[in-house]
Amino acid sequence: xxxxxxxxxxRSQAIIGLLIGIVFGFLxxxxxxxxxxxIMGQLLLTNFTVVKVMLSAVLAGMIGxxxxxxxxxxxxxxxxxxxxxxxxxxxxxxxxxALLGYCPGTVAGAVGQGNLDALFGGVVxxxxxxxxxxxxxxxxxxxxxxxxxxxxxxxxxxxxxxEQTVIVLMAIxxxxxxxxxxxxxx
Amino acid sequence: MLGILGLATWSPYVVGVAIGLLVCLSLLLSxxxxxxxxxxxxTCGLIEKAFRxxxxxxxxxxxxxxxxxxxxxxxLPGIVTGAFISSILSGVFRPEWIPSLWQATFGGDVYLRxxxxxxxxxxxxxxxxxxxxxxxxxxxxxxxxxxVASMISAACFFIGGILTAMTLFxxxx
Numbered sequence: 001x002x003x004x005x006x007x008x009x010x011r012s013q014a015i016i017g018l019l020i021g022i023v024f025g026f027l028x029x030x031x032x033x034x035x036x037x038x039i040m041g042q043l044l045l046t047n048f049t050v051v052k053v054m055l056s057a058v059l060a061g062m063i064g065x066x067x068x069x070x071x072x073x074x075x076x077x078x079x080x081x082x083x084x085x086x087x088x089x090x091x092x093x094x095x096x097x098a099l100l101g102y103c104p105g106t107v108a109g110a111v112g113q114g115n116l117d118a119l120f121g122g123v124v125x126x127x128x129x130x131x132x133x134x135x136x137x138x139x140x141x142x143x144x145x146x147x148x149x150x151x152x153x154x155x156x157x158x159x160x161x162x163e164q165t166v167i168v169l170m171a172i173x174x175x176x177x178x179x180x181x182x183x184x185x186x
Numbered sequence: 187m188l189g190i191l192g193l194a195t196w197s198p199y200v201v202g203v204a205i206g207l208l209v210c211l212s213l214l215l216s217x218x219x220x221x222x223x224x225x226x227x228x229t230c231g232l233i234e235k236a237f238r239x240x241x242x243x244x245x246x247x248x249x250x251x252x253x254x255x256x257x258x259x260x261x262l263p264g265i266v267t268g269a270f271i272s273s274i275l276s277g278v279f280r281p282e283w284i285p286s287l288w289q290a291t292f293g294g295d296v297y298l299r300x301x302x303x304x305x306x307x308x309x310x311x312x313x314x315x316x317x318x319x320x321x322x323x324x325x326x327x328x329x330x331x332x333x334v335a336s337m338i339s340a341a342c343f344f345i346g347g348i349l350t351a352m353t354l355f356x357x358x359x
Contacts, residue, residue, distance in 0.1 A: 021264015125307015
């Protein structure tokens with residue numbers, strides 16, 4: 001199969017996007033992370049389902065991505081970050097995350113399971129927010145978004161360690177956190 | 187088989203591992219990580235295009251993220267559909283205006299809930315584009331590629347989220 005040709009075929013890609021979305025939405029709903037109570041439980045530190053889903057996704061995906069990349073079947077998509085973009089934007093995102101009780105992916109899943117606040121509040125707000133940002137973009141794109149650029153793109157780069165070593169350390173760290181959450185019955 | 191598909195919830199570890207592998211599949215088949223916040227930019231651009239015509243292509247941000255019905259847009263109706271199928275198969279689909287935890291804490295005023303949700307959505311939309319990704323794009327897809335920017339973003343999503351949630355729920359009593 002010629003993957004490069006598949007990547008260029010826009011019609012096929014739109015269909016693949018839909019199919020990946022369907023599987024993703026199905027998994028988010030089965031994982032219960034489409035529920036307001038589960039997401040707020042995570043932010044109030046009483047329910048750790050969101051962290052469990054995210055860390056096991058990172059664990060499996062990190063290993064899968066590494067193996068595929070070594071065979072030249074995937075390429076990395078990493079952007080250089082900055083304090084002005086990732087820290088400031090991340091904190092604004094966090095405030096919205098807690099007020100809404102869903103994130104941009106789970107809000108769509110919540111709509112699918114029937115949550116009308118996700119549709120008439122969350123989706124409407126997200127579209128408005130995207131529109132507001134598109135108006136702000138010209139004035140911040142060369143200013144605050146570039147402030148305090150990070151020197152390294154990836155963790156192995158930052159730590160000056162081999163990628164395999166970082167993956168093993170991350171995997172051990174993730175397993176320890178997940179094991180700890182189970183021991184504490186969180 | 188429908189037995190498993192009909193369960194209300196799966197183990198978070200099973201779901202997480204499957205999502206991680208789905209990101210790998212997406213990188214393989216589409217040369218794209220999974221992310222959701224770009225879809226809202228495209229939706230907004232498509233709505234503006236319907237009202238303002240070709241003018242929107244003068245907006246700098248829409249030149250970078252063209253308002254088109256493509257992969258990054260289609261993931262959104264996909265997620266809605268997938269969650270709908272899952273909730274129908276397990277019989278938990280239920281139209282609901284106010285989540286029970288909100289109702290128990292802040293009461294049954296629909297306008298209050300929708301108002302706060304819209305405000306939250308606006309901040310979420312601005313923040314996601316400001317940081318260049320969301321919980322899926324940075325938190326999962328970027329972090330599993332060991333991106334420093336993604337890990338810092340994800341940490342800030344939760345720091346901001348925890349501080350805001352604790353403040354909000356202390357107001358609710």
